Each structure stands twice: as structure tokens, then as C-alpha cells.
Amino acid sequence: MNIPGSGIIKGLAVTARNFLGSYVEKDRLTTEQYPEERPKLPENARSFPFLVFDGEDPEAGMRCVSCKICEKECPPQCIYIVQDRDAAGKAIKRPKVFDIDISVCMSCQICVEVCPFESIRMDQDYELSSFDRFGSLVLGKSRLLKSNTYYRNIHPTEAAETDARLEADRKKKEAAAAAKAAAAEKAAAEKAAKAAVEPEVKA
Amino acid sequence: MTGVLEAIRDALPSAGVEVLKNSSPCAQDSLVVSAKDARAVAEFLRDSLGYDYCSNVSGVDWPARKVKEEVVHKESVEGVESEVKETVEREIPGCLEAVYHLYSIAKRSGLLTLRVRTGDRKNSVTIPSLTPVWKSADFQEREAFDLFGIHFEGHPDLRRLLMWEEFADFPMRKDYVPPDDFEYEPTPHDAILAKVKARTEAA
Amino acid sequence: MSTSANTATISPGGMGVPPVCGAGSASPANLQTGGTPVLPERNQTIDVSLGPQHPSTHGVFRMNVTLDGETVTKLQPVFGYLHRNHEKIAEGNSWLAAMPYTDRLDYICPLTNNWAYALAVEKLAGIEVAERAEYIRVITAELTRLQNHTVFLGFILGDMGAWGSALMYAFREREKILDLFESLTGARMMCNYMRFGGCRCDLPAGWIQSARKLVDGFPAFLDEMEALLTGNEILLARLQGIAPLTAERAINGGLSGPCLRASGVDYDIRKVENYGVYNRFKFRVPRGSTGDCYDRFMIRVLEARESVEILKQAIAGIPEGPIVNPKAKQRGFRPPAGEAYGRIEGPKGELGFYLISNGSDRPYRFRIRPPSLINLTLLEELSIGTKIADVMVILGSIDIVLGEVDR
Secondary structure (H helix, E strand, O other): OOOOOOOHHHHHHHHHHHHHHHOOOHHHHHOOOOOOOOOOOOOOOOOOOOEEEOOOOOOOEEEOOOOOOHHHHHOOOOEEEEEEEOOOOOEEEEEEEEEOOOOOOOOOOOOHHOOOOOEEEEEEOOOOOOOOOOOEEEEOHHHHHEEEHHHHHHHHHHHHHHHHHHHHHHHHHHHHHHHHHHHHHHHHHHHHHHHHHHHHHOO | OOOOOOOOOHHHOOEEEEEEEEOOOOOOOEEEEEEEHHHHHHHHHOOOOOEEEEEEEEEEOEEEEEEEEEEEEEEOOOEEEEEEEEEEEEEOOEEEEEEEEEEEOOEEEEEEEEEEOOOOOOOOEEEOOOOOOOOHHHOOOOOOOHHOOEEEEEOOOOOOOOOOOOOOOOOOOOOOOOOOOOOOOOOOHHHHHHHHHHHHHOO | OOOOOOOOOOOHHHHHOOOOOOOOOOOEEEEEEEOOOOOOOOOOEEEEOOOOOOOOHHHOOOEOOOOOOOEEEEEEEEOOOOOOOOOHHHOOOOOHHHHHHOOOOOOOOOHHHHHHHHHHHHHHHOOOOOOHHHHHHHHHHHHHHHHHHHHHHHHHHOOOOOOOOHHHHHHHHHHHHHHHHHHHHHHOOOOOOEEEEEEEEOOOOOOHHHHHHHHHHHHHHHHHHHHOOOOOHHHHHHHHHOOOOOHHHHHHHHOOHHHHHOOOOOHHHHHHOOOOOOOOOOOOHHHHHOOOOHHHHHHHHHHHHHHHHHHHHHHHHHHOOOOOOOOOOOOOOOOOOOHHHHHHHHHOOEEEEEEEEEOOOOOEEEEEEOOHHHHHHHHHHHHOOOOOHHHHHHHHHHEEEEEHOOO
């Protein structure tokens, strides 16, 4: 049988160890002094979606083709897309309006998974609080578009995979185009040869 | 499943029990019990077959629906018999259903699904409560009463569980129309909401 | 609020006015007469509305308690303050879009919720799960169990009035597990990680090493917690012998998980159904004897120790390979018509999903079996006859999360 009160004393010893330990052990005092000290986010960390563009010009390098799959799949329906049209009124593969209401977005990243054009990705920016509830929490195209360099910066592994996949696609397309061109050339040459033979037959 | 069915038929010959096949790969068939025998069957399952644990009670709404069926019947026109195919539209009457998922902890044996159906969805929504048999059905039957409007006769305390007392409708029914009385705010979401509305109207 | 017939409610003056103040308070009528105040009769009861924002109700949950002195004679839980109707939302969305909503049921344990839903869908559509994903699921689920039981230890101390140390130590340790979740899934709590037939992404480099380090260090933390708590005389006095529960009542009341096993029932879905790859790991199922609050408290400590054992084996045995079944479709997924009930042993109890498909791209019926709600079925039975201060401890020992109770 224990001495009465020994359990409490044992517990107090633990408290004392934690209290005193917090001065020497980093493990026992894990508080980060936030605005001065920034947390180092892991690579996979996500906040809200953004749109990736290649090159320097956001509008020209935009990967989004306005297919609206993300808009349809978004569980809380926070994405809003209007497709762009040229002067003749024909639809172009580019969004005119691309809004994400981050007061509704629940950061599930399903839009990222379903995007077939590697266009929408998750950001890591978490300092988005604002005084204006109705204006600045709807991110338009200008705030959503961020460069591929930025993407490589925040998600290096994922970006490398994406770049490799896009590069492979591009090469495949080039090869296919080259093959097509070669085939067309061959066909033209054959036609020419045939045309050259024909007059002889006639003669 | 057949063993359970036979045991019930031996013990309670007059009970209306039949097996409902489940076409999904898991093949969890269920027993459909007529409302008047539900209590007796439940007590038999608990006391004699060892189904001591009622894990889950869910309401299901089946609105009346029309199915098109091809019926083949023979017709003799001037002595010549021929088979005539005819498309017949048949209406399956709607009902509400309480589905009980039972396990036996004593025998560590698997799932038995019990279904009890009401008459129609409007006027005869009363089925016997199984809370006196399995206390665990208490809150879950209240929830089915709250969200589906199934009236459990013999429930010790049948009140709304999640919605408030004054709420009139049953939100989980398929034909539920949400009241148009939510608090309006100038949200940036208006365009999105209008779009969603247009889409649901079109569908 | 009306009181039931079996509690003899006698209001001041006996006029049938609902009692509003405690026994012994003099009514204005008595003061006016100037004589000595007439004390009300001894068996007066008092109705207390506990919550919905009481710190020990673990969220927005209310109890209408009828007290005779300090003793509880009646207790009615009031739910629905956090009701979002996840079932309705899921029935209006695609099968995949229901996954992030499962995170928000029991937000302490997102990964086990993901698993339960994925398991039910896999049963419904007959999808095989990639082997590596099965191991990742076991590892993440057991880490979830560890962190749930860790914060349980902190919260129940809070319910007993010991705010501070124990909760902070628990949160410190939980934060390490959440860091692991963040580096794997991208979010600390709203993970949205499991997919039909596997998981969303593979483990990042070095994750297994950090997980191993955490798991190896975890028993030391449990030892520290036990030194702090389990021998403490005040804690023993507050927990031992409070609200015992027999095995029969626990089974009939539908209790599951640690609460069921605390009453001495040897029933763990990981053992009974062997879902996932749990049959490959050796672990024991701890059981209580009397089912009192102390058993419900201790069983979590013991379960956490067993989880550490499972984690060690799973981390050592994780195979290489794909993490998702390539045949399983996520977007535009249409399971065959039919229904399935899938359940797992969640940290709080049996978490089940009952799904009916009519072959379309959205669930026809999406039912969640919430262990937190069903474990509260016997709250009144457990509380009657105890003191009002014990109700907090009983509620704490059941371990609920209101996100799951109200859904």
C-alpha cells in the first residue's frame, strides 16, 4: 500500500520536470513566437488553390483552358468560371473570369486532383485575413495566377513531377507532329513520283 | 441468411419475412419484415439467435417511382400464335424504410440487415419501435423520426433529435424543398448561387 | 421545462410554478411577512440547463439536468446545435466529393473517418486496395488513435477541474502527430487523404523515419502521463466506482469501442472483422472489469500502448508498390446499384457508413453511424444517482466530439 499522497507527489515531480525542462529542452517548450518566428511548412502543406502560368506573362502562359471540371467537382462549389470569347463570339480555351471564393473553399484539393491540365495547384499562403469580408476573400484571376517558378519554390517535388509529365507530353506531341509531317512529306513525294511516272505511260 | 430465415419461419410461422437480394459485390442481403411482426421477430433474433447488438438504424426514403418493363405475352390472331412485346409502365408505390444493422457480440458473427417498411409516405408512416428490444436504437430512431418522418410506435421518448421542435418538414426526404427564408447577406457568392440554382432547375 | 412524474417537484408555495432557484432560498412572499423565512420542503428538485457552451460539454451540447440536492434524478441530452446534415450534403454531391466532408465529422480523427468511408465504398463496388496503401492506412489510423487517446487524457482532466498541465502535455504530444499528418496529407486536421482503392499520395521522403522516431518515443510520454495521473489519489477518488456499467447493458445500449471494452466485453472490430491488414499484426485487446469511469480512462492508456505495438510492426513491414488501385476510378465514379454497410474500429468506437447506390454518380443514401452519438445513449442511465460534478466526468469518459454527434 502506498503512502497517502505519494501519487500526488509523483505527479508534481512530473510537472516540475516539465517546468524546469522547458528552460533547457527544446522538446518540452514547443511554442513558436509566431509573427517573429515563422513555422517551416512541410512541402505538402496546403491552404487555398491558385492557378499556374508558364513563362513571364500571366495571361499568355495560363495553363487553364476553362474546361470547368474543377468547378463541377468542387464540393462546396466555390469556383466560378466564365469562358472567354473572341470578337466573333467563338469560345476560346481560356477563362475570362476565374473566381475562387476562399471564404467558402474548404482546402480539400479535389480541384487539383481532377485538373487534367496541371493548371490548378494548392498555395501555402496562410496570411489572408482581411477587413473586408465581401471583397478581398474572392480571389480573381489576377490574384490567383502565380508563376511556375513560385510553384517550384513551394512544392519542389510535386512541381518536378508535373514538369516532367508536361515535358513528356510536349515531346510526345512534337514526335507525333513530326511523324505526321514526315508522313505527309512521304505521301507528297509518292504523289510526285506517281505524277512523274504517269506521263510516260501516256506517252 | 437462409439459416436465419428458416429459424424465424420455424419459430414464428405466421411472420411475414422475406429475403431481399443485394446486387452489389458485397452481397449483404437483408430481411424484410412486415411491420406487424417486427417486434416479435426482433425479440426472437435477440433472444434465440444471439443478435444482441443493434449497431445502426437508418431511415431510407423511397418515393413512388415508375419503371418501364417489357412484357411478353402470346397473342393469337386468326389462329396464328405470335409473341408480342409490350412496354408497360408500372408504378412502384413509395414507402419509408427503417434499416437495422445487427451483429452478435456473443457469437462474434456478422451482419444481419433488417428492414421494416411503412405503408405509404404520407398517411401510414407508423412502424413499431425496436428500442424496447435494443436500447441503442433510441437516438437513432429519434433521428429517423426527425429527418424522415417515420413514426416509431412504442418509442419511449419520440421527439425531434437534431432539428428544433417547431420545425415542420423532414429534411432527408427526397422531395424536401428547403424553405426560402435564409438570412440574406450581400455575399460575393450571388453569381455562384444563381448559377447553382439555374443548374438545379435545369436538371 | 416540465419535470417527469416520478420526481416530486415541489415549487415554493406548492402552486405548480416551475422551480427557478435552489432549495433554501426565501421567496419574496416570505420576506414581506417579516417573519422567519419558511424553508421549502426537502424534496424540492431543481432544473439546471448545462451547456450548450459549458467548457466540459466538449462543444455545443446541452443537458437538461434535474437535481435533487446535488444528486441527478433526470438527465435529458439536447442535440443539434452543430447539425449541418452531412448526409444530405453527401447525397447531393459526387461520391468523391463526400470524402472531404468525412474529415469534418469527428475532426479529432479525420483519417479513420476517411478510412471508414473508403472501406464502405470499396465494399459497395468490390474494389481491391493496394497493399502499400493498406499499410499506410493502418499506420495513419493507429497514429490517429494515439492522438485521440492522448487528447482524451487531457480533456478528462479538464472535466475534473485540472485545467492546464495534463491538457498541455497531451496537446504537445498530439502536435507531433499532427505534424506528421501535415507533412503527409497537407493538412493537420482536414486531411482528405484516403481514396477508393488506396490513398491519395505516397509517403514523402523521410516520413517513415520521423514516424518511427515518434512511435519509439511515445511509450516514454505514456509513462510520464501515467506517473502524472494514474496514481493520483484525487483522480482515483473522482473516477473509481463512478457510473459502473455491466456488459449486458453496454451491449444493449449499443456502446462501442473503448466504452464497450471497459465493461469487460472482448469485442474489437479490428479483431472480429480483420478489415485492412489487421490480421497481420499481433496486438492485444485490453478489457475493463466494472466499466466505471476509471476503467474507461485506463483502457485508453492501454489501447494507446497496443497501438504503439501495431505501429512498430506496420512501419517495419510496409511494402513497396503502388498506393492506389489503378482500376479504381475517383472522378465520375459510379458504383453498381446495391448497398453496403462498412465499419471500422474508430478511436471512439464503431464508425460505420451505410451506402445505397442506384448506379448514378452520387449516393442515393449516405448514412453515418456516429459512435459519439450512440455512446451517449446510456448517458442518462449512467448519470442518475450520481452527483452533478460526476456528470462532467462521465461525459468526459465517454469521449465525444460534437462534430460527429450532430453531424
